[in-house]
Amino acid sequence: MLVILSGSSGVGKNTIINRILGDMNNVELMPTMTTREKRPGEETGKPYIFVSKEEFERMIEEDELVEHQIVHGFYYGTPKKIVNEKFKGNKILIKDIDVDGTQNLVKRINNVVTIYLKPKSKEQLIERLKGRGEERIEVRLARFEHEEAMADTYKYVLVNDQLEETVEKIKDIIIKEYDECSI
Known part of the structure; x- marks a missing residue:
């Protein structure tokens, strides 16, 4: 099973x-x-594998990615090799991915649970971005309306206002979904 967390930059996914x-x-x-x-x-692999633009474009050309998108001016994607390796381990996998990547990924992989995280307000999101030292706040916010509009395509939509509550709700979702797919 793959659990996807999506939402605007600064909503608390990682x-x-x-x-x-x-x-x-x-x-x-x-x-x-x-x-x-x-x-x-x-660190590399937690949660990102950092590569050059040239290496990423080579992987696109050689069809080595399950999905890929350009978000905030950078490439993001999911390598097929990693997906295949991870699914062999029979673990529950969790991934942070943007709304467009989610739409592409759910078309190609079975047993995906989608969770969209919303901030309490746009102002709260801006404060979180400032708090983590984000220098490109306008770039991050440019996608906000698009991302929020896509929330309806997710199985679960949660407001991340209280971190502990949100974590517990997601853990409950993971347990419930895993039990249902194991039956």
């Missing part, structure tokens, strides 16, 4: 994923490949 990975030993991260620069504290 914070939530890290909490879930720490709390649930049967959940594993499905990394995303990107051409964006590594942020302080990020």
Whole structure:
């Protein structure tokens, strides 16, 4: 089973994923490949695999990606090789992916649970972006309306106002969905 978390930049996707990975030993991260620069504290593979634009474009040309998008001026995508390796392990996988990538991924992979995270307000989102030192806030917010409009295409939509509550709700969703797909 693959659990997808989507939502605007700054809504808390990676914070939530890290909490879930720490709390649930049967959940594993499905990394995303990107051409964006590594942020302080990020490690390759957690949650991103950083590659050059040339390497990413080569992978597109050689059909090595399940899906890919350009988001905020950078490539993001999911390598087929990693998907195949991860699904062999019979674990629950979790991934942060944008709304357009989600639409492409659910067409190509079975057993996907989609969760869209909303901020309490656009103002709260701006404060979170500022709080993490984001320098390209306008670029991040340019997709906000598009992303929010896509929320209706997700199985679950949650407002991430209280981190602990949101983490617990997502853990409950994961358990429920895993039990249903195991029957």
